[in-house]
Amino acid sequence: MAKVFPDTPGVDDPGLGRRLGLDVGTVRIGVAVSDRDARLATPVATVPRETGLKDPDKGDIDRLLSIIAEYGIVEIVVGLPRDLQGNGSASVKHAKEIAFRLKRRLNKPFATDPTPPSPAPVVRMGDERLTTVVATTALRASGVSDKKGRSVIDQAAAVEILQSWLDGRAAALGS
Template identity: 70%
Template sequence: MNMQPDTPGVDDPGPGRRIGIDVGTVRIGVASSDRGAVLATPVETVARVTGFKDRDGEDIERLLEIIREYEAVEVVVGLPRNLDGNGSTSVKHAKEIAFRIRRRSDVPVRMADERLTTVAATQSLRASGVTERAGRAVIDQAAAVEILQSWLDGRNNYLKEK
């Protein structure tokens, strides 16, 4: 299942907050940017309840609420891919959540390359002294921050070149 990620800055909606989402099978990490779309910060971890065949559950409702609350102009969902660039079963989960948000929101939803973001997030939390167990709740937020920050940096580089 090969799916190419979107390119930051292409079809850019302009200034405004972005929401970054790290989709897991148990938790969904959420991050947001400032209005200038420069810096990503953690928002919260949402418990994952909606399965593939389910109606939208509380997790989808909460994500839509966050998108509205933050007046997001763009949503960036991490597209997990292994190192050779191919998708895994996690890709299906990310695409499913992206599809459900797209279906119920007017905000553009982008898929961002998420390779190694959870690894990077885990390492930076460990370096700051957060234990693995204590870190589980924040690791998904940290991964969402990594996904979104990488997108924001790519976007700003793209816009500078144009």
């Protein structure tokens, strides 16, 4: 697959506020949220994936929109799956699809959507290389078995994606 490029932290930064990190898989979506100062990422949820590539939006998209409204999110970072050479994996389509659906719904809310923060959060694609490997290693090191880890691995990967973005943002903004 061709090279794909993630967005750069700090560019067109929306300022203070919470960020949301997403690790999009074909079965689950890991969700992490930052503190208001955008310094520390913490796990929030694992959302079962319901919406396929050609489906209308289903409950997973609604749940993500609900989390976005609940936390007052200003920026969403969707993990962009790439290999070490920067080439996109087969999962790029899934990540970009979720990013597109969120962007569309946040910028043109329907009557059934929770009221999005104003202005709508910015949706970014963040580098997610090795995040699942790092998350799995961290869970094992903390004594979580592989079987028990499956239920939280997506959240841990979302934390890695978001924390990497937050660290890059802090460096870019000099904070």
